Amino acid sequence: MLDGSRGGAGPGVPMVSIRGLRKSYGGHLVLDDVDLEVGAAEVVVIAGPSGSGKSTLCRCINRLEVPDSGEVTIGGQPVPLEGRQLARIRAEVGMVFQQFNLFAHRTVLENVALGPVKVLRQRPAQARQRAQELLDRVGVGAQAAKYPAQLSGGQQQRVAIARSLAMDPKVMLFDEPTSALDPEMINEVLDVMKSLARDGMTMIVVTHEMGFARSAADRVVFMDAGRIVEQAPPEQFFSAPRSQRAQDFLSKIL
Numbered sequence: 453m454l455d456g457s458r459g460g461a462g463p464g465v466p467m468v469s470i471r472g473l474r475k476s477y478g479g480h481l482v483l484d485d486v487d488l489e490v491g492a493a494e495v496v497v498i499a500g501p502s503g504s505g506k507s508t509l510c511r512c513i514n515r516l517e518v519p520d521s522g523e524v525t526i527g528g529q530p531v532p533l534e535g536r537q538l539a540r541i542r543a544e545v546g547m548v549f550q551q552f553n554l555f556a557h558r559t560v561l562e563n564v565a566l567g568p569v570k571v572l573r574q575r576p577a578q579a580r581q582r583a584q585e586l587l588d589r590v591g592v593g594a595q596a597a598k599y600p601a602q603l604s605g606g607q608q609q610r611v612a613i614a615r616s617l618a619m620d621p622k623v624m625l626f627d628e629p630t631s632a633l634d635p636e637m638i639n640e641v642l643d644v645m646k647s648l649a650r651d652g653m654t655m656i657v658v659t660h661e662m663g664f665a666r667s668a669a670d671r672v673v674f675m676d677a678g679r680i681v682e683q684a685p686p687e688q689f690f691s692a693p694r695s696q697r698a699q700d701f702l703s704k705i706l
C-alpha cells in the first residue's frame with residue numbers, strides 16, 4: 453500500500469536534495485548554507501536545540517517558507533517557485549506538525565478523503581475506500597465517522613498521518629509530531645511512524661524522542677544555529693558525538 457522507494461529519479465539520485473539553503477528573518481540568519489541529501493526509503497532524524505532552524509528547514513523543503521537562496525529537489529525535480537507545478541510537488545511532500553490541524557467540521561473519514569478528491573481528482577467512492585484503509589492502518593478505523601474533537605490527541609495525530617499518506621507522498625516530513633501529546637499517547641504515534649519507516653517511506657523527522665531516533669533512524673542530523681553541525685548513524689551519534697554542541701545537547705535531554 454505504501455512504497456516510499458517509488459518515484460525516485462533513479463539510482464544515485466536522492467529523493468530529497470537540499471543545496472546551499474539560506475534563510476534569514478529581518479537580518480537574523482536562521483539557515484546558514486544547509487546541504488542535505490536524503491535517499492529513497494531513508495529515515496533521517498533532525499535534532500537540535502530550540503531555535504536552531506529545524507522547522508524552518510522543513511518549511512523550506514516544500515516552500516511553505518521561501519528560502520533566500522539555495523535549491524531543493526524532490527525525486528530529482530526542482531521545487532518550483534509557484535504555480536501548478538508547485539502545488540503538484542507540495543502534494544508529494546506530506547507534512548505532519550505538532551498541531552494536527554484537522555478540519556473540525558468534517559468527519560475523520562472526510563478529513564482523509566478530501567485531499568485526494570480535490571487535489572488528485574480521485575472519485576469520491578474510491579477516495580473514501582482508500583481513506584478507510586489508511587485509517588485502519590494507523591489504528592483508528594473505528595473512529596471514521598466521528599469528528600476530530602471526539603478523538604484523543606494521539607488518535608487525531610494518527611488521522612493527520614493518514615491524511616498525508618492519502619496523497620501518496622514521495623517523502624513525509626514530521627515536525628515534532630508528538631510534542632503536543634500527553635505522554636501516554638506518544639508511543640501510539642511513534643509506532644505508526646516506525647511502521648511507515650519499515651515499509652520503506654522516505655522520512656525526515658524533527659523530534660526530541662531519542663528512543664525513536666535510536667530504533668528507526670538511519671541517520672541523525674544535528675543542527676545548531678542554522679547549520680548542520682554533525683551527522684552520523686544513531687549508534688555513533690549517541691555513543692560518541694563529535695562536537696561539543698551535540699555533547700551539551702545530549703547531556704540535557706538524555
Ligand code: ADP
Binds near residue numbers: 477501502503505508
Ligand atoms: P526550531 O524549529 O529549531 O526551534 P525554527 O526554525 O522554528 O527553529 O526557528 C529558527 C529561528 O528563526 C528562531 O530564532 C526563530 O525565532 C526564527 N523564526 C522562525 N520563524 C520566524 C518567522 N516567521 N519570523 C521571524 N523569525 C522566525
Ligand code: MG
Binds near residue numbers: 506507508627628
Ligand atoms: Mg521547531
